[in-house]
Amino acid sequence: MSDGIIAARWTTLRRAGRTGLIPYLTAGYPSAAATHDALRMLREEGADLIELGIPFSDPLADGPVIQRASQEALEAGMTVRGVLELLSGAAAPGVPIVLFTYLNPVLRYGLGHFLADAAGAGAHGILLTDLPAGVDPAVESAVRQAGLDLIRLIAPTTSPERL
Numbered sequence: 001m002s003d004g005i006i007a008a009r010w011t012t013l014r015r016a017g018r019t020g021l022i023p024y025l026t027a028g029y030p031s032a033a034a035t036h037d038a039l040r041m042l043r044e045e046g047a048d049l050i051e052l053g054i055p056f057s058d059p060l061a062d063g064p065v066i067q068r069a070s071q072e073a074l075e076a077g078m079t080v081r082g083v084l085e086l087l088s089g090a091a092a093p094g095v096p097i098v099l100f101t102y103l104n105p106v107l108r109y110g111l112g113h114f115l116a117d118a119a120g121a122g123a124h125g126i127l128l129t130d131l132p133a134g135v136d137p138a139v140e141s142a143v144r145q146a147g148l149d150l151i152r153l154i155a156p157t158t159s160p161e162r163l
Helices: 005-016 032-044 064-075 080-090 103-109 111-121 137-145
Strands: 024-026 050-053 097-101 125-128 149-151
Touching: 005 149, 024 032, 024 064, 032 050, 032 080, 050 064, 080 097, 080 103, 080 111, 097 103, 103 111, 103 125, 111 137, 137 149
Parallel strands: 024 050, 050 097, 097 125, 125 149
Antiparallel strands: none
């Protein structure tokens, strides 16, 4: 993790001896306007970080609730570009935003373009649910070079050595 806003937030939480509130929203569900309003409300109500999900047609790592929200957002016309535009209009200083997505939409958008547009829209990190650590060093390096934190998922079965 970088020395940026996400790391600083974790440091603040540890020093305060408390856990963080990290809500998740699927962008575009139930509508883009509702997502925009929810982002504003979460900031105002004290979210420590916010995960903003980019709807994807094959969200295999997600449960049925996120799968359904993603499908409805896609059917309503939400796109990767739409998510970044939504974020650009709703991002605010002080609350880190982590984009939650899969690698395929990022590669389809264009890795370099996506990372630049995400950072420009106000994202602070990216969680690529289907990119295991070390599988694609070029992608990992590009994320770091774009100034975004690459957030990892760790399974309960992850060995201490792998961790």
